[in-house]
Amino acid sequence: MTTPMLEIRDLHVRIAEREILKGVNLVVPKGEVHAIMGRNGSGKSTLSYVLAGKDDYEITSGEVLLDGVNILEMEPSERAVAGLFLAFQYPIEIPGVATMTFLKAALNATRKGRGEDDISTPDFMRAVKEAGAQLNIDSDMLKRALNVGFSGGEKKRAEILQMALLKPKMCVLDETDSGLDIDALQVVSKGVNALRDGTRSMLVITHYQRLLNHIVPDVVHVFSDGKVVESGPKELALELEAKGYAGFDGEKAA
Amino acid sequence: MSVIPVRLGPAETKLIEQLHAVGASAEAERLAAIGLPTRRVEAYHYTDLKLLLRAVPELAEASSVTDESALSISGAFRLGIANGQVQAHGAAPAGVIVGHTKGGVLTTRDDVVTRLNGAFTTDALTLDLTGTVGPVIQIDRRVEGRAGHSTSSARIFVGDGGSAVIVEVYSGSDEAHLSNHATFLQVGKGATVTHITVNLMSAKATHFATSEYMLGEDANLRTLVINAGAAVSRTQVFPRFAGAGAHADVTGLNLVSDGQHADITMDALHAVPGTSSKPLFKSIARGRSKAVVQGRLVVARDAQKTDAKLMSQGLMLSDEAEILVKPELEIYADDVVCGHGSTCGQLDDDHLFYLVSRGISKPEAETMLVRAFLAELIDPIEDEALNAALTGVIEGWLAKG
Numbered sequence: 001m002t003t004p005m006l007e008i009r010d011l012h013v014r015i016a017e018r019e020i021l022k023g024v025n026l027v028v029p030k031g032e033v034h035a036i037m038g039r040n041g042s043g044k045s046t047l048s049y050v051l052a053g054k055d056d057y058e059i060t061s062g063e064v065l066l067d068g069v070n071i072l073e074m075e076p077s078e079r080a081v082a083g084l085f086l087a088f089q090y091p092i093e094i095p096g097v098a099t100m101t102f103l104k105a106a107l108n109a110t111r112k113g114r115g116e117d118d119i120s121t122p123d124f125m126r127a128v129k130e131a132g133a134q135l136n137i138d139s140d141m142l143k144r145a146l147n148v149g150f151s152g153g154e155k156k157r158a159e160i161l162q163m164a165l166l167k168p169k170m171c172v173l174d175e176t177d178s179g180l181d182i183d184a185l186q187v188v189s190k191g192v193n194a195l196r197d198g199t200r201s202m203l204v205i206t207h208y209q210r211l212l213n214h215i216v217p218d219v220v221h222v223f224s225d226g227k228v229v230e231s232g233p234k235e236l237a238l239e240l241e242a243k244g245y246a247g248f249d250g251e252k253a254a
Numbered sequence: 255m256s257v258i259p260v261r262l263g264p265a266e267t268k269l270i271e272q273l274h275a276v277g278a279s280a281e282a283e284r285l286a287a288i289g290l291p292t293r294r295v296e297a298y299h300y301t302d303l304k305l306l307l308r309a310v311p312e313l314a315e316a317s318s319v320t321d322e323s324a325l326s327i328s329g330a331f332r333l334g335i336a337n338g339q340v341q342a343h344g345a346a347p348a349g350v351i352v353g354h355t356k357g358g359v360l361t362t363r364d365d366v367v368t369r370l371n372g373a374f375t376t377d378a379l380t381l382d383l384t385g386t387v388g389p390v391i392q393i394d395r396r397v398e399g400r401a402g403h404s405t406s407s408a409r410i411f412v413g414d415g416g417s418a419v420i421v422e423v424y425s426g427s428d429e430a431h432l433s434n435h436a437t438f439l440q441v442g443k444g445a446t447v448t449h450i451t452v453n454l455m456s457a458k459a460t461h462f463a464t465s466e467y468m469l470g471e472d473a474n475l476r477t478l479v480i481n482a483g484a485a486v487s488r489t490q491v492f493p494r495f496a497g498a499g500a501h502a503d504v505t506g507l508n509l510v511s512d513g514q515h516a517d518i519t520m521d522a523l524h525a526v527p528g529t530s531s532k533p534l535f536k537s538i539a540r541g542r543s544k545a546v547v548q549g550r551l552v553v554a555r556d557a558q559k560t561d562a563k564l565m566s567q568g569l570m571l572s573d574e575a576e577i578l579v580k581p582e583l584e585i586y587a588d589d590v591v592c593g594h595g596s597t598c599g600q601l602d603d604d605h606l607f608y609l610v611s612r613g614i615s616k617p618e619a620e621t622m623l624v625r626a627f628l629a630e631l632i633d634p635i636e637d638e639a640l641n642a643a644l645t646g647v648i649e650g651w652l653a654k655g
Binding site: 052053054075076077079080081085086088091092094095096097101102105106109110113145162166 | 604605607608609610611612613614615616618619622623625626627628629630
């Protein structure tokens with residue numbers, strides 16, 4: 001049996017005294033795209049932050065294995081270098097940090113982790129230009145400070161651009177569809193689909209089925225009250241859309 | 255009114271003795287009567303000289319070092335003042351007349367640092383600038399040899415319609431010097447001037463610098479103070495907006511590490527109608543250190559339509575660092591837009607997390623964010639060589655972290 005790309009075993013997480021994740025179990029095999037659907041406040045975003053290593057959370061038990069290696073003891077930067085990428089629901093604006101400077105620093109950090117040399121400036125420019133063209137990202141956008149003054153759609157496209165450049169093994173997309181109109185959604189989805197290569201895995205977090213028409217998952221997991229309550233093929237998303245979350249977790253809609 | 259006699263400390267006693275020795279008896283008697291300013295003097299509230307100035311070294315002996323510079327700016331026209339003496343220099347570029355004259359700066363300001371500078375300085379550098387001066391003018395002010403008390407002064411006149419970029423670098427041997435430098439800079443009608451001062455004094459030194467500006471009609475001035483050296487430093491910036499349409503971006507940066515105390519004090523006078531200023535000061539403090547920013551905007555009664563915004567931002571990189579900020583607005587006119595703001599804090603956790611989540615190591619991410627914090631001050635410096643030199647000062651400071 002091959003090692004899964006991502007394996008989450010009985011993960012319990014709390015903030016202050018409140019338990020948010022209550023025993024998450026999830027396996028994403030290599031090359032597969034899995035979706036997590038769940039209502040607001042079910043802990044989906046917490047899961048994405050815990051995977052990426054944000055330190056506001058207390059992990060009380062469980063394991064997270066990335067390609068067989070437990071990443072919970074690793075620094076966020078080490079996780080990224082190991083091949084994990086989180087596309088943020090709300091990408092952060094950082095005034096004073098030039099987008100290109102940031103992209104180069106990130107790219108060189110991940111290359112260094114793989115034992116590769118720093119990328120040359122012409123190669124870097126070419127790589128950004130190529131990846132940007134697919135996502136309708138022009139050089140004007142890249143000249144600005146990181147995410148500063150970007151529209152919602154531009155921010156999400158910039159996230160996918162980073163993903164394309166850094167070539168992670170495991171992508172976690174947190175509500176990538178939020179704030180996108182239908183055209184922008186298509187551009188972003190196209191960008192994501194272009195990165196499906198049979199080896200790279202993805203975990204797509206959303207609370208609308210809409211996104212999954214564009215990024216078609218292999219498996220859908222229903223998330224409720226801090227854990228996975230149901231898993232099934234992509235048709236599960238449609239069933240969920242028809243019945244609502246209440247049909248799966250018995251709770252009233254929030 | 256009864257006068258309570260001031261108890262004089264060893265630093266004051268030494269200063270009084272030195273003032274008498276150079277024939278400045280009136281100044282000596284004045285200092286004997288009131289002593290150095292303490293925190294009770296508002297302008298020195300956070301920089302109590304009676305407390306901070308423990309000892310005064312002997313008056314520095316003459317020196318003639320000309321080829322030393324703490325900051326290399328390629329293409330700059332260099333002038334030097336070592337231990338108060340104006341040094342020989344190379345051929346001046348077009349539009350630049352270099353001279354020297356007796357005495358200190360032309361100021362009537364009642365400030366102890368300025369008064370002491372005036373009393374001790376015998377030889378002042380003069381610069382007359384006309385037209386567009388191509389090269390950056392660099393004035394190196396050094397205190398050489400063993401620990402010494404050294405003062406210097408420069409008077410710079412930029413003619414109507416002229417433009418110039420002037421950088422002053424304060425440095426010296428690694429001793430417990432007391433340096434006190436002054437500059438008077440007149441910006442003519444419609445002239446555009448950038449004036450930068452960089453304090454790179456030894457970490458054992460006490461350093462004072464005062465820059466006084468007189469802005470004519472439609473004059474445009476950008477200033478940048480960088481305090482990166484000395485155990486105790488205070489840089490004073492006194493712009494006077496004397497012509498309608500005059501504008502100044504008065505900026506400054508305190509970079510303090512363990513054991514350092516750095517103070518930038520601005521006192522701006524908007525004297526006539528229709529002038530504007532944008533003072534922006536930043537401080538980064540690490541270790542057990544103290545950064546001070548005081549900014550006072552005075553708007554005279556006739557100075558209607560003054561537009562002045564004062565901002566101070568602090569970044570604390572340790573729990574033991576202190577950043578002390580005091581804005582003051584003194585407005586006598588009734589039709590003005592004046593304001594001030596201040597922020598102080600640590601690096602933003604969300605910013606940091608975003609960067610490290612992309613594989614950038616925490617120290618590198620922190621450096622990127624510190625650079626971003628400072629970009630507003632450095633980016634407007636257009637001369638590439640100068641911009642690179644100043645960036646080098648900042649990077650050097652960060653690397654020492």
